[in-house]
Amino acid sequence: MITPETWDFPPPPSTLVSDSVSVEDASCFIKTHHFNSLVSVTLPDCVQVPEHIKTLLTADCEFYQVKQLPLAELVKPDFVNAFVKRGKLLALSSNARCDVEDSFMFSKEGNLKLSVQPETYQTLGLEGQTISSKTSTTHVITINVGDACFLSSKKHYDRVSSRLQSTGLAFDTILMWTPHDDRVCPSSIAEYFQTRAGLQVKLCAPQSTTVHKYSTRIPDLNSNKPDQVLEWIGALALDCDMDKIDIDSTCSDMELPSTVILWNGLYSSHQIHIVFQSLVAFIKDRPSVPWVSMNVQGFFNTTSCPGQQHYTVIIDHQLECTIHKVTCR
Incomplete structure (x- = not known):
């Protein structure tokens, strides 16, 4: 051979x-x-x-690494009010390829964007855009978490929150948060994930x-x-x-x-x-x-x-x- x-x-x-x-x-x-x-x-x-x-x-210029961050945490009212509306959050899955694996990113505008494979897309049941290539098909779902209408009292919020919780999507994540108020420490987000969500958080230096x-x-x-x-x-x-x-x-x-x-x-x-x-x-x-x-x-x-x-x-x-x-x- x-x-x-x-x-x-x-x-x-x-x-x-x-x-x-x-x-x-x-x-x-x-x-x-x-x-x-x-x-x-x-x-x-x-x-x-x-x-x-x-x-x-x-x-x-330090940032944080969070082990297996559940996406449901990013849409909880307490998190949205404390970090999405009071600062600029950048976050993305650190060990996934968006062309063949599920992945996500969270932009400073407050958009949670998921890139998921067909099986995950069907399980989630949320509307998205289909992107096809010669080798793969992915679905991109965008959720405007920073929208003033994205409230826990609304049906759209309830549906998104329940689907993220039921599917249990979680990723190893790197993130940084810049508060609007200079008197607030950027490390507050690490403290939140450690104490409120019980997640493993590591400080990373460039x-x-x-x-x-x-x-x-x-x-x-x-x-x-x-x-x-x-x-x-x-x-x-x-x-x-x-x-x-x-x-x-x-x-x-x-x-x-x-x-x-x-x-x-x-x-x-x-x-x-x-x-x-x-x-x-x-x-x-x-x-x-x-x-x-x-x-x-x-x-x-x-x-x-x-x-x-x-x-x-x-x-x-x-x-x-x-x-x-x-x-x-």
Whole structure:
């Protein structure tokens, strides 16, 4: 019997779309991506990174992991009043693939979105949208928990609550909560799940890594194709041998230092926007830096987009931005 080459698979199909936009338009785009897991910032011709940039996504960026969180807990009146209406909650199932397994996400607008398999969909008995592909069929159910009409005295609430309780849907979950009132501690939600619901909750700290390269040829944005620039950014972040990357340099006869900072955690669009604003201020104050970039990757198992999407924003000295959006399907 011939052993199949299980390692020899082609890369998944992907699309790259590049748009030149203003700083304001880039800000609006960033604010539409709520669930972010991996962020990297590339600083060409830079070794000494300001401390406030290094800690942008580590200081006060903790999140929580909840073991087997029942979805019925997220629609209880006490929880909705305390956390959905008095803050912004981001939550999603952490160990499930939405294309082949049941999963969920909870957005800051108060929408509970379930992506479930046909058997679970029939058991739940709640209306949803059917999404079919060549390999699978999933059903997406959206419940607006933050709606003023989503009350325990209403039939719709009673039906949703009873169906979630009877099916017992529960997931390992990561979440973060930002209260509207600065005097309220974000850890209140962990205390609630531990004491009121008797769940196991773990505090998680984001991870940070810095890569320094002291001799690199910086890509010229005008003479290189977008995929060449993105390849260079990715190779630098992976600490690859940069001599093997073929690019047209901003200074053909010079090699300059470059730095990449990588963060891994659970980040809201607001936190990512703060990083973007800091990079705009950074390049204004650094005439020697030709450009800076920020790469953001989401979670593969969120139901917010049909593919695995990530994007890179490049900012030049004219404060013109280019957004490169990559979607893998």
